[in-house]
Every structure is written in structure tokens, then in C-alpha cells.
Amino acid sequence: MSIRAIAINCTLKTSAKSVKTGEASSTDRMISVLADAFRHHGVELTQTLRIADYNVLPGVTSDEGEGDDWPRLRETILAHDILVFGGPIWMGQIGSIAKRVLERMDAFLSETDDKGRMPSWSKVAVAAIVGNEDGAHMSSAQLFQSLNDTGWTIPSVAACYWVGEAMGSTDFKDLERTPDKVTQTAAMLAGNAAHLARLLKDQPYPGAG
Amino acid sequence: MSIRAIAINCTLKTSAKSVKTGEASSTDRMISVLADAFRHHGVELTQTLRIADYNVLPGVTSDEGEGDDWPRLRETILAHDILVFGGPIWMGQIGSIAKRVLERMDAFLSETDDKGRMPSWSKVAVAAIVGNEDGAHMSSAQLFQSLNDTGWTIPSVAACYWVGEAMGSTDFKDLERTPDKVTQTAAMLAGNAAHLARLLKDQPYPGAG
Amino acid sequence: MSIRAIAINCTLKTSAKSVKTGEASSTDRMISVLADAFRHHGVELTQTLRIADYNVLPGVTSDEGEGDDWPRLRETILAHDILVFGGPIWMGQIGSIAKRVLERMDAFLSETDDKGRMPSWSKVAVAAIVGNEDGAHMSSAQLFQSLNDTGWTIPSVAACYWVGEAMGSTDFKDLERTPDKVTQTAAMLAGNAAHLARLLKDQPYPGAG
Amino acid sequence: MSIRAIAINCTLKTSAKSVKTGEASSTDRMISVLADAFRHHGVELTQTLRIADYNVLPGVTSDEGEGDDWPRLRETILAHDILVFGGPIWMGQIGSIAKRVLERMDAFLSETDDKGRMPSWSKVAVAAIVGNEDGAHMSSAQLFQSLNDTGWTIPSVAACYWVGEAMGSTDFKDLERTPDKVTQTAAMLAGNAAHLARLLKDQPYPGAG
Numbered sequence: 001m002s003i004r005a006i007a008i009n010c011t012l013k014t015s016a017k018s019v020k021t022g023e024a025s026s027t028d029r030m031i032s033v034l035a036d037a038f039r040h041h042g043v044e045l046t047q048t049l050r051i052a053d054y055n056v057l058p059g060v061t062s063d064e065g066e067g068d069d070w071p072r073l074r075e076t077i078l079a080h081d082i083l084v085f086g087g088p089i090w091m092g093q094i095g096s097i098a099k100r101v102l103e104r105m106d107a108f109l110s111e112t113d114d115k116g117r118m119p120s121w122s123k124v125a126v127a128a129i130v131g132n133e134d135g136a137h138m139s140s141a142q143l144f145q146s147l148n149d150t151g152w153t154i155p156s157v158a159a160c161y162w163v164g165e166a167m168g169s170t171d172f173k174d175l176e177r178t179p180d181k182v183t184q185t186a187a188m189l190a191g192n193a194a195h196l197a198r199l200l201k202d203q204p205y206p207g208a209g
Numbered sequence: 210m211s212i213r214a215i216a217i218n219c220t221l222k223t224s225a226k227s228v229k230t231g232e233a234s235s236t237d238r239m240i241s242v243l244a245d246a247f248r249h250h251g252v253e254l255t256q257t258l259r260i261a262d263y264n265v266l267p268g269v270t271s272d273e274g275e276g277d278d279w280p281r282l283r284e285t286i287l288a289h290d291i292l293v294f295g296g297p298i299w300m301g302q303i304g305s306i307a308k309r310v311l312e313r314m315d316a317f318l319s320e321t322d323d324k325g326r327m328p329s330w331s332k333v334a335v336a337a338i339v340g341n342e343d344g345a346h347m348s349s350a351q352l353f354q355s356l357n358d359t360g361w362t363i364p365s366v367a368a369c370y371w372v373g374e375a376m377g378s379t380d381f382k383d384l385e386r387t388p389d390k391v392t393q394t395a396a397m398l399a400g401n402a403a404h405l406a407r408l409l410k411d412q413p414y415p416g417a418g
Numbered sequence: 419m420s421i422r423a424i425a426i427n428c429t430l431k432t433s434a435k436s437v438k439t440g441e442a443s444s445t446d447r448m449i450s451v452l453a454d455a456f457r458h459h460g461v462e463l464t465q466t467l468r469i470a471d472y473n474v475l476p477g478v479t480s481d482e483g484e485g486d487d488w489p490r491l492r493e494t495i496l497a498h499d500i501l502v503f504g505g506p507i508w509m510g511q512i513g514s515i516a517k518r519v520l521e522r523m524d525a526f527l528s529e530t531d532d533k534g535r536m537p538s539w540s541k542v543a544v545a546a547i548v549g550n551e552d553g554a555h556m557s558s559a560q561l562f563q564s565l566n567d568t569g570w571t572i573p574s575v576a577a578c579y580w581v582g583e584a585m586g587s588t589d590f591k592d593l594e595r596t597p598d599k600v601t602q603t604a605a606m607l608a609g610n611a612a613h614l615a616r617l618l619k620d621q622p623y624p625g626a627g
Numbered sequence: 628m629s630i631r632a633i634a635i636n637c638t639l640k641t642s643a644k645s646v647k648t649g650e651a652s653s654t655d656r657m658i659s660v661l662a663d664a665f666r667h668h669g670v671e672l673t674q675t676l677r678i679a680d681y682n683v684l685p686g687v688t689s690d691e692g693e694g695d696d697w698p699r700l701r702e703t704i705l706a707h708d709i710l711v712f713g714g715p716i717w718m719g720q721i722g723s724i725a726k727r728v729l730e731r732m733d734a735f736l737s738e739t740d741d742k743g744r745m746p747s748w749s750k751v752a753v754a755a756i757v758g759n760e761d762g763a764h765m766s767s768a769q770l771f772q773s774l775n776d777t778g779w780t781i782p783s784v785a786a787c788y789w790v791g792e793a794m795g796s797t798d799f800k801d802l803e804r805t806p807d808k809v810t811q812t813a814a815m816l817a818g819n820a821a822h823l824a825r826l827l828k829d830q831p832y833p834g835a836g
Contacts, residue, residue, distance in 0.1 A: 012476040012521070058430040058470060058515060060508060090478060090521045091564040092764025097476060099514035103430070106509055116397055121365060134790055137719025138765035141354035144363065145346055146509040148353060153405065154363035156330060156414060159354075162793045163761055167808040181794040184417075188325055192414050196362065199408040205365060205401050208393075221685040221730070261685060267639040267724060269717060299687060300733055300773040301555025305726035306685060312639070312717045343581055346510025347556035355718040372552055375580045376599040390585040534815055539783060559772035562781065563764055566771060571823065572781035574748060574832060577772075602835075606743055610832050614780065617826040623783060623819050626811075 003197045005038055006080040007031040007048040007128070008073075010087030010098035014052045025050075026130040026172035027086045033178055034084055034128055034160060037190035043082065043197070049073055051097050060106040070104050081197040082124045083152065085143055089131030089163065094139040102146040109150065115207025118151030122204035124197045125152035126189055129161035130172040136161035153200060155192040160185045212406045214247055215289040216240045216257040216337070217282075219296030219307035223261045234259075235339040235381035236295045242387055243293055243337055243369060246399035252291065252406075258282055260306050269315040279313050290406040291333045292361065294352055298340030298372065303348040311355040318359065324416025327360030331413035333406045334361035335398055338370040339381040345370035362409060364401040369394045421615045423456055424498040425449045425466040425546070426491075428505030428516035432470045443468075444548040444590035445504045451596055452502055452546055452578060455608035461615070463502065467491055469515050478524040488522050499615040500542045501570065503561055507549030507581065512557040520564040527568065533625025536569030540622035542615045543570035544607055547579035548590040554579035571618060573610040578603045630824045632665055633707040634658040634675040634755070635700075637714030637725035641679045652677075653757040653799035654713045660805055661711055661755055661787060664817035670709065670824075676700055678724050687733040697731050708824040709751045710779065712770055716758030716790065721766040729773040736777065742834025745778030749831035751824045752779035753816055756788040757799040763788035780827060782819040787812045 009027045018025060028048065035045040054069035063071045077083060087098035108118040125147045129136045140159040148154055162182050164170045218236045227234060237257065244254040263278035272280045286292060296307035317327040334356045338348045349368040357363055371391050373379045427445045436443060446466065453463040472487035481489045495501060505516035526536040543565045547557045558577040566572055580600050582588045636654045645652060655675065662672040681696035690698045704710060714725035735745040752774045756763045767786040775781055789809050791797045 012478065052476060060430065091517075091524055091567060092768070093517070093560055093564070096514045096517035096521055099508075099511070099517045103508045103514055116393075118365075134761050134763045134788070135765075136761045136793060137354060137358075138762075138768065140357075141350040141719070141765065142511055144353040144357060145350035145368075146511070148349075148363055148365070148367050149346075149509060151365050153365045153401075154353065154357055156327075156357070156360050156362045158357050161761070165792055166763060166789045166806070167812070179793070184325075185794070188417055191417065192362075195412075195414050196409075199412060200405075203404075203408060205404050208397055208400065221687065267679060269639065299726075299730045300776060301559070302726070302769060302773070305723045305730055308718075308720070308723035308726050312723055315718055343552050343554045343579070344556075345552045345584060347553075347559065350510070350556065351720060355720070358718060370552070371584045374583055375554060375597070376603070388584070394585070534811075536783075555772055555776075558775075559768040562771040562775060563768035563786075566767075566781055566783070566785050567764075569783050571783045571819075572771065572775055574745075574775070574778050574780045576775050602743075606835055609835065613830075613832050614827075617830060618823075621822075621826060623822050626815055626818065 001198055001201055003043045003081045003194055003201065005043050005045040005082035005084055006077055007045055007084035007086055008101060009048050009050045010095055010101060011052060012095055012097060015050050024173045027088055027128065029173050030128040030130050030160065030162065031084060031086045033182060033186045034190060037186040038194065041190050041194035043194045045084065049076065051101060056100055056104065058100060060103050062107040062111065078119055081201055082193050084126055084128055085147065086128035089129060089135035089139050092135035092138055094142050105150040117205060117207040120151035122200040123152055124155055124193050124200065126155065126158040126193050129159065131163045132170060133163050133166055133168045136163050153196065155196040157188050157192055160189050210407055210410055212252045212291065212403060212410065213289045214252050214254040214291035214293055215286055216254055216293035216295055217310060218257050218259045219304055219310060220261060221304055221306060224259050233382045236297055236337065238382050239337045239339050239369065239371065240293060240295045242391060242395045243399060246395040247403065250399050250403035252403045254293065255289065258285065260310060265309055265313065267309060269312050271316040271320065287328055290410055291402050293335055293337055294356065295337035298338060298344035298348050301344035301347055303351050314359040324418065326414060326416040329360035331409040332361055333364055333402050333409065335364065335367040335402050338368065340372045341379060342372050342375055342377045345372050362405065364405040366397050366401055369398050419616055419619055421461045421500065421612060421619065422498045423461050423463040423500035423502055424495055425463055425502035425504055426519060427466050427468045428513055428519060429470060430513055430515060433468050442591045445506055445546065447591050448546045448548050448578065448580065449502060449504045451600060451604045452608060455604040456612065459608050459612035461500065461612045464498065467494065469519060474518055474522065476518060478521050480525040480529065496537055499619055500611050502544055502546050503565065504546035507547060507553035507557050510553035510556055512560050523568040533627060535623060535625040538569035540618040541570055542573055542611050542618065544573065544576040544611050547577065549581045550588060551581050551584055551586045554581050571614065573614040575606050575610055578607050628825055628828055630670045630709065630821060630828065631707045632670050632672040632709035632711055633704055634672055634711035634713055635728060636675050636677045637722055637728060638679060639722055639724060642677050651800045654715055654755065656800045657755045657757050657787065657789065658711060658713045660809060660813045661817060664813040665821065668817050668821035670821045672711065676703065678728060683727055683731065685727060687730050689734040689738065705746055708828055709820050711753055711755050712774065713755035716756060716762035716766050719762035719765055721769050732777040744832060744834040747778035749827040750779055751782055751820050751827065753782065753785040753820050756786065758790045759797060760790050760793055760795045763790050780823065782823040784815050784819055787816050
């Protein structure tokens with residue numbers, strides 16, 4: 001069975017800004033580590049949606065009206081089996097663009113099928129988190145709670161992250177090499193997510209009554 | 210395939226204290242709602258371990274030495290397929306006894322098999338949370354992050370909770386009837402957890418390399 | 419000494435949207451409860467900035483360039499002694515617009531004076547949080563940590579909040595009357611914040627060296 | 628005016644265990660950094676209470692009965708003007724012993740004087756957090772929310788912490804020298820806390836009506 005993953009990059013910077021400043025995205029690098037790991041498990045990570053490049057309006061419905069890019073992002077995301085939710089830590093917490101995406105998924109709660117299942121049912125979500133320093137656990141706590149509330153399944157060992165020493169300023173994108181612990185975690189995460197996505201695609205949750 | 214669930218009740222009160230004061234445990238009542246829901250999905254919730262009745266020593270290993278009851282609690286928990294992690298909210302967060310249990314599971318990180326899998330691999334965990342007031346989401350965020358870090362898989366919609374209005378003082382144990390929303394969430398949670406536990410018991414995560 | 423407070427309302431809805439739908443803002447109502455309480459302590463709450471009405475660009479500097487409304491919002495906020503940080507709970511956490519404001523304050527960390535003091539030094543911040551249901555404590559935890567990291571002082575009992583019963587759908591704006599517990603908390607909060615702001619305005623932190 | 632600080636060390640290890648294994652406490656080292664910083668501001672940190680050495684019973688009252696050491700710890704803590712709340716990160720969150728202390732302070736909410744003020748009124752609390760890796764911001768968020776709910780005032784820049792790189796295993800106690808960022812933060816924290824404690828001791832919160 002073919003399993004496809006998609007990543008979202010919730011950096012605060014647009015691609016245009018990255019090009020202008022010549023700065024790569026640390027979240028992109030972490031997603032790339034995971035894409036490699038997924039490939040070893042036969043899962044293609046088809047694309048990364050850089051949310052800052054789109055106009056995702058604030059709100060908690062699936063379509064906030066004119067100019068809202070979320071409807072097509074939502075459709076693209078839901079056409080995949082695995083969501084790699086990537087984003088940076090700011091202020092020790094997951095960034096505001098990630099939070100906005102989570103809020104838009106709040107709509108899933110009222111978009112259930114006749115068996116009470118949300119659009120995310122039988123899909124798997126994992127976290128890819130980066131920061132100069134501390135905040136990865138708070139971020140994954142925020143992500144797992146929100147993603148689970150909105151119907152996603154969280155495989156064993158679903159967070160791959162990197163942060164530097166307390167109050168540090170090194171970026172993941174600037175590390176000479178990817179730390180072994182990150183590569184090992186990525187391998188375990190990808191294997192678990194791929195396995196679970198296959199099981200659930202083959203035998204989805206039955207839903208209510 | 211036979212699937213068995215076990216619950217832990219992380220109330221701060223011992224059973225003896227409950228008997229003495231005649232006060233039931235709100236967490237027990239929530240676990241009981243879930244036990245009913247699991248039964249409808251063919252899953253037996255075999256027992257509830259009231260952690261406060263045991264001497265679980267502080268620490269982050271699986272055996273903290275003389276007088277430590279954790280080794281046998283750990284063994285009992287791991288003899289099941291589904292863990293219902295139940296506990297009360299205190300100060301807007303999951304209680305200290307729940308936190309202690311999570312800390313003891315930290316040892317799983319260094320107890321991996323030859324394929325890098327923790328003792329909790331291919332097992333499913335869900336949350337049963339109660340409080341007079343606000344704090345359920347912070348509690349489930351804390352639980353999901355910690356349980357996932359220590360290898361547990363989190364099924365879709367894995368938190369069943371009840372809290373009253375802000376700054377309220379009503380207990381779940383004293384509600385005349387269980388709110389429909391709680392019963393419905395319990396049904397969905399149990400169906401999802403049972404399904405996922407069956408899939409993973411039949412086809413466990415392959416692990417690394 | 420004259421003390422002035424300002425509120426920010428981090429609802430996801432613009433004022434135009436509220437007018438169009440005829441829906442008041444629950445956060446506005448909570449801010450109004452606090453404004454009354456502050457008045458009893460001789461503190462004027464001069465205005466409420468509805469952040470969604472402005473174009474606050476994503477980023478972590480004090481000026482993200484063309485079209486960014488943050489520079490003048492920042493100036494207005496810092497011209498006051500007390501910040502009432504108001505916002506709704508979404509997904510059990512503080513909303514994305516609140517998070518964006520916090521991120522913009524991250525710049526304070528590098529905008530210190532010659533004594534190492536941030537632009538927020540000797541200023542006081544409090545939280546005004548509303549939601550249909552659970553999430554107030556996680557929100558105030560997020561706010562207090564971020565606001566404190568960026569230099570604000572948090573007076574005793576600095577969170578005034580309201581949420582309904584678990585999984586409820588009642589809005590604070592629709593309550594027939596403000597619950598006594600909310601009014602009492604608002605009174606205590608305002609008294610403490612006013613007192614502390616006066617002390618710190620009269621005798622600011624000395625800073626380093 | 629003489630200002631006195633006290634520290635609590637919420638490590639999971641007893642002093643006896645530390646002596647036996649020859650392992651110092653990283654939290655003690657961080658408290659020591661802060662004690663030096665406080666001394667420069669004329670504040671004596673009189674003692675450190677190692678909570679694991681006492682029998683602090685689970686519960687949310689100020690006296691949980693026979694064998695409970697909390698009543699005298701509580702009295703000692705409240706005889707000071709500044710509380711340095713120290714503890715280690717476990718599982719990305721503040722440890723269970725810290726959480727237990729916070730729960731015991733929950734009783735303050737119902738121990739108000741005739742002006743509605745808790746036993747902690749006009750007292751200042753700061754956080755001293757250490758860990759091998761990530762979790763300091765989640766810990767300070769938990770601490771600030773709980774301590775503020777129970778009446779403590781949080782001065783500007785009230786968290787001093789150290790953690791290593793993601794998934795690292797270095798302890799703060801084993802660092803050859805204290806990082807400059809930690810020393811600088813400690814200096815700012817101590818200056819702010821000392822200043823605020825003096826102001827509030829001289830002119831306490833007036834309380835309600």
C-alpha cells in the first residue's frame with residue numbers, strides 16, 4: 001500500500017524573505033532529515049507547504065472567506081496519510097503560525113461523518129521542531145494535544161527536535177552536521193509513523209455505532 | 210484477539226482516606242465511564258491501580274530500591290495492551306502523583322530492545338482527567354507529550370475529561386448524571402483505542418534496522 | 419501618581435466582522451469588567467487595541483517593514499504602565515494572535531538600555547482570558563512565562579478568566595450576569611496591579627551594574 | 628529594610644542519596660549562583676530546604692495530618708520575603724516534587740485574611756530550573772502560573788535556568804564553569820527580586836475593600 005506524507009513548515013518567514021536574506025529555514029532542514037528517514041521506509045514526502053507563503057486567515061472554520069488560502073491547503077494536507085507538522089520555537093512555545101494552523105483544524109470537530117469521524121481520522125501526525133534554545137517539549141505538548149483533539153493519531157516517539165544550550169543562538173540550519181541523536185530519532189519516528197499509517201489506511205477506525 | 214486495558218488512578222487520596230471520609234474518587238468515576246465504553250468494544254478493563262495506595266518512590270529508574278512498589282506496578286501495567294492514565298487536575302495541571310508515574314516511565318528510554326523499542330512499544334495510552342475547574346487541556350498536553358516520549362501510541366481522540374465552570378467547586382463524582390458529551394467522547398475514545406491496540410498487537414512496530 | 423492601563427484584545431475576529439455578524443467579543447466583555455475594577459482603584463484603562471484590526475506581521479523584531487502596524491501599537495502599549503493582555507482560548511491554549519503579539523515582544527530582549535533593562539521594565543502585565551471551555555490555566559501559563567521573559571512584572575493574582583463546563587459552547591459575552599467569582603477576582607487583580615504599578619513607577623528597578 | 632530569601636530544592640534525590648552516590652545536586656548549584664547574586668543586592672539566602680528530605684504528604688491542605696512535614700516547611704518558607712523555587716526538569720516538565728509543593732500551596736486560596744489576601748501576599752517568587760536538556764520554559768510556565776495563582780508576585784525576568792543541547796546528558800553540576808548567560812540572568816533576577824521585595828515589604832498590597 002502506498003503511503004504519502006506531507007510536511008508543513010510554520011516558520012514565521014516567507015520564502016521570499018529567506019531568498020532575500022539568504023537564510024535557509026531550520027524547520028526545512030529538520031523536515032529534510034525526516035524526508036530521508038521516511039524514504040527508507042518507502043514513504044514519499046511529496047511536498048512542504050510553507051504556511052507563511054500563503055494567506056491563512058485567522059479563524060476556526062474551514063473557510064474564512066475571500067482571500068483565504070486555507071481551503072486548498074486543507075485539501076492538500078488531507079490528501080496525504082501522514083502529516084509532518086514542522087515549526088520553530090519562539091518564546092519557549094510553538095510559533096504563532098503553527099498555532100493558526102491548529103486553530104483552522106478546530107473546524108474538524110464539527111465536520112464529522114455519519115460515524116462521528118473527523119476528516120483527519122485514520123491519519124497520522126508527527127512533530128518536527130527546531131529552536132535556538134529550550135521549548136521543544138512545550139511545543140510538542142501543544143502540538144500533540146491539539147492534533148489529537150482534532151482527530152490525528154500520534155505514533156510512538158512522534159517528536160523529532162533540536163535545540164541548542166540554554167539561551168544559545170545557534171540555528172539548526174547552521175550546524176555542520178546533523179547530530180546522531182536527531183538522525184536516530186528521525187529513523188525511529190519515520191518507521192513508526194509509516195507502520196502505523198499503513199495499518200490505519202488498511203483498516204481505518206470504525207467510528208461510532 | 211483479546212485486548213486488555215488497565216487503569217491507573219492518580220488521585221492524591223489513598224483508598225483508606227476515601228473510605229474514612231466517605232468520599233468517592235472523581236477519577237474512579239471517569240475510569241468507570243471508560244470501562245463501560247471499552248466493554249462495548251470487547252475490551253476488558255481488568256483493574257484500576259490507585260497509585261496513592263502504593264509506595265512509588267521518587268526517581269527516574271525502574272527500581273528505586275528498598276520499599277519501592279513501582280517494579281510490580283510497572284510489570285502489571287506492561288502486561289496490558291491499553292493504559293488508561295487517570296488523574297485529577299490540581300492548580301490547572303495534572304497532579305503530582307501522575308507526574309511521578311510519568312517520571313518512573315522515563316526509564317523506558319534506556320530499556321530498549323535490540324531494535325530500539327521501549328517496553329511500551331505497540332501499546333496504546335489514553336487520558337481520563339477530572340477537575341472542579343479548568344486545566345484538562347494542559348493536563349492532556351502534559352500526558353500526551355510524556356507518554357509519547359516514553360513510547361506509547363496515542364489513538365485519535367484520546368482524552369476524556371470533565372471540568373466544571375471557571376472557579377467552580379463541583380466534583381465529577383457528585384454529578385447526578387454523566388454529561389452526554391462525556392459519554393460520547395468515552396465511546397469514541399474506547400472504539401479508537403480498542404481498534405488501534407488490536408492493530409498494533411497483531412502487527413507491532415518493526416523497530417530500528 | 420497617575421497610572422494608566424491599556425488593553426489588547428487578541429480575538430481572532432476583526433471589529434468589522436463583529437459588526438457584520440452582530441457578535442460582541444467575549445474578550446471585550448472581560449476587559450470591560452477589569453476596566454470597571456481598575457476605575458475603583460483610580461486607574462484609567464484608556465483604550466483597547468483590537469489586534470485583528472491591524473496588520474501585525476509575523477516576526478520577532480520590533481519593525482518587520484512595510485505595512486507592519488506593530489511599531490505604533492508597540493509605542494502605544496509602552497506609553498502605559500499596565501498591560502491587560504486579553505484573548506480567547508482556542509484548542510485549550512491562548513489564540514494565535516496573542517502568540518503573535520508575544521513574539522513581537524521577543525525583540526525587547528535585545529532592546530535593553532545601558533543597565534540591561536528591557537522597554538517593558540517596571541511595567542505590570544495581567545491576563546484576561548475567556549473561552550467556551552477549558553484552557554484558561556494553560557493560557558495564563560503561556561502568557562505569564564512569555565510576558566515575564568520579556569520583562570513584564572506579574573502582580574499577585576494576575577489572571578482573570580472565565581470558561582464554561584467541559585466541552586460547553588456558552589460564550590462569556592452571552593452570560594446574563596457576570597459571575598461573582600469573576601467580579602471578585604477582577605477586583606483583587608486590579609487592586610494588586612494598580613498598587614504594584616504605582617510602586618514601580620515611583621521606584622523603578624535599578625537594573626544591572 | 629532587611630530582606631531574606633529562602634530556597635527550596637525539589638530534586639527527586641534525598642541528601643542521603645546524594646552523599647551515598649557522591650553526586651551533587653544541579654539544582655543546588657543553580658541556587659548557589661542565585662545566592663551569590665542576591666548577596667550583591669544585600670539579600671541573604673538563609674537556607675535551602677531539600678524537599679525530598681522531608682515527608683511532604685500528597686494533598687491540597689496545609690496540614691495533611693500525622694507525619695506530614697509540610698506545616699513546618701510552610702511556616703519556614705512564609706517567614707521569608709523571597710522564595711527561590713528550585714527544581715529539575717524531568718520529561719520536559721517540572722518534577723513531581725515541585726508539583727507536590729505547588730499543590731500544598733493550593734491551600735493558600737482558602738487561607739485569606741479579612742482583606743482577601745493569601746499568606747503569600749506581598750511576597751516574591753522566582754524560579755531556578757536545571758536539566759540535561761529541554762523543558763525550562765514549560766517548567767517556568769507551570770511555576771509562574773501556579774505560584775501566581777497562589778498569591779506570589781513574579782518580578783521582571785524571574786527565571787534562571789540552564790539546560791544542555793537537545794537530548795544531551797550533561798548536568799549543570801558538572802559544568803567546569805557557570806555560563807556567562809546564567810550569571811548575567813542571575814544578577815538581573817536577583818536585583819529585580821530584591822528591589823520588588825523591598826517595595827512590597829515596605830508597602831504591602833492593600834487587599835480588598
